[in-house]
Amino acid sequence: MSSPRIVTADDSVHSLASPVCSHNEWDPLEEVVVGRLEGATFPSRHPIVTCNVPAWAGRLQGLAAGVRYPRAIVEPAQRELDRFIALLQSLGVTVRRPDPVDHRRRYATPDWPSRGFANSCPRDSLLVIGDEIIETPMAWPCRYYETFSYRSLVKDYFRRGARWTSAPKPQLTEALFDADYQVPGADEQVRYLTTEFEPVFDAADFVRAGRDLFAQRSNVTNRMGIEWLRRHLGPDYRIHEIESRCRTPMHIDTTFLPLAPGKVLVNPEYVDADRLPAVLDGWDVLIAPEPDPLPERLLKITSMCGKWLSMNVLVIDGERVIAERHHTRMLRALERWGFEPVPCDLLHYAPFGGSFHCATLDIRRRGALDSYFPPPTRATAP
Numbered sequence: 001m002s003s004p005r006i007v008t009a010d011d012s013v014h015s016l017a018s019p020v021c022s023h024n025e026w027d028p029l030e031e032v033v034v035g036r037l038e039g040a041t042f043p044s045r046h047p048i049v050t051c052n053v054p055a056w057a058g059r060l061q062g063l064a065a066g067v068r069y070p071r072a073i074v075e076p077a078q079r080e081l082d083r084f085i086a087l088l089q090s091l092g093v094t095v096r097r098p099d100p101v102d103h104r105r106r107y108a109t110p111d112w113p114s115r116g117f118a119n120s121c122p123r124d125s126l127l128v129i130g131d132e133i134i135e136t137p138m139a140w141p142c143r144y145y146e147t148f149s150y151r152s153l154v155k156d157y158f159r160r161g162a163r164w165t166s167a168p169k170p171q172l173t174e175a176l177f178d179a180d181y182q183v184p185g186a187d188e189q190v191r192y193l194t195t196e197f198e199p200v201f202d203a204a205d206f207v208r209a210g211r212d213l214f215a216q217r218s219n220v221t222n223r224m225g226i227e228w229l230r231r232h233l234g235p236d237y238r239i240h241e242i243e244s245r246c247r248t249p250m251h252i253d254t255t256f257l258p259l260a261p262g263k264v265l266v267n268p269e270y271v272d273a274d275r276l277p278a279v280l281d282g283w284d285v286l287i288a289p290e291p292d293p294l295p296e297r298l299l300k301i302t303s304m305c306g307k308w309l310s311m312n313v314l315v316i317d318g319e320r321v322i323a324e325r326h327h328t329r330m331l332r333a334l335e336r337w338g339f340e341p342v343p344c345d346l347l348h349y350a351p352f353g354g355s356f357h358c359a360t361l362d363i364r365r366r367g368a369l370d371s372y373f374p375p376p377t378r379a380t381a382p
């Protein structure tokens with residue numbers, strides 16, 4: 001039987017077999033979106049931004065809010081990004097890019113004005129589950145319209161058969177942000193800046209393992225956000241929550257990252273391996289090694305991320321893993337665990353929000369929807 005077809009307004013005919021299809025973090029990668037640096041602008045001042053970036057970056061960004069990143073920060077990152085893209089292509093992966101945007105442009109909702117930030121990290125604003133692309137309801141006002149720079153791509157995927165959803169656009173009024181919030185001290189309980197006023201989440205607070213997803217509550221992902229996704233995906237999927245001890249949690253992909261069926265990389269500072277969801281019993285929990293110290297002072301003061309960016313790797317096919325060349329301890333650990341690390345440089349991307357996993361969005365990985373966590377065998381009644 002031939003596959004169903006769709007006829008668009010311009011009378012072109014497409015097969016409905018979706019060009020978007022990715023169920024987990026490790027199946028062979030065929031197509032990926034890689035973010036951009038052109039037009040990147042220091043994020044507008046807001047507590048949700050400053051609470052989640054290292055103190056120095058917060059200060060610098062406060063001073064430079066709404067201003068283009070200087071060439072001294074952009075150029076080394078751009079050189080590394082170009083080589084990363086060339087590496088992906090040499091591995092047979094199709095690379096697509098968002099539109100360039102001038103993120104300095106001002107915009108407003110009825111409640112607040114802002115300028116933009118960047119479209120360097122598609123992993124945050126778009127979530128691919130199977131053949132569906134979901135635009136996420138982000139909590140940073142300066143990222144409110146970030147998905148628009150991906151719309152040319154998303155419409156192309158939609159026309160060719162992908163499903164396309166946008167989660168409810170959040171209002172991001174003061175009610176979403178706890179006015180009394182302070183970053184908790186080392187021995188205090190983790191608290192969050194976002195309230196439960198409305199659902200918010202970043203896609204990067206979720207990782208996929210077939211019918212099971214793992215999520216973390218963070219400063220940009222609240223319980224309503226996790227529940228929205230749970231109900232949206234319905235009974236075919238389960239979402240398990242990973243408790244993070246990070247004082248300023250944002251994005252699970254420097255905390256907990258499945259690398260292959262039965263193998264998950266875990267951050268020992270943020271995760272208590274003895275308190276992982278029971279569904280992971282039988283999986284190998286790979287404890288990430290201490291990251292190698294950053295080599296340059298400029299990197300230390302401009303990085304928007306924590307030191308565990310060493311974990312932000314991109315799996316090519318369940319064996320080959322693109323990882324940071326500087327993080328030799330991680331490269332050696334990957335080898336010990338039976339992977340083939342593919343070293344690449346992307347340290348200078350940290351001022352723009354991430355590394356290999358953050359900078360990409362899986363569009364297509366070759367493989368079917370599967371379950372990697374068999375349900376517990378039920379005791380049969382006597």
Ligand code: ABU
Nearest residue numbers: 251254305306353354
């Ligand atoms: N966007 C991922 C960065 C998370 C972190 O700073 O650990």
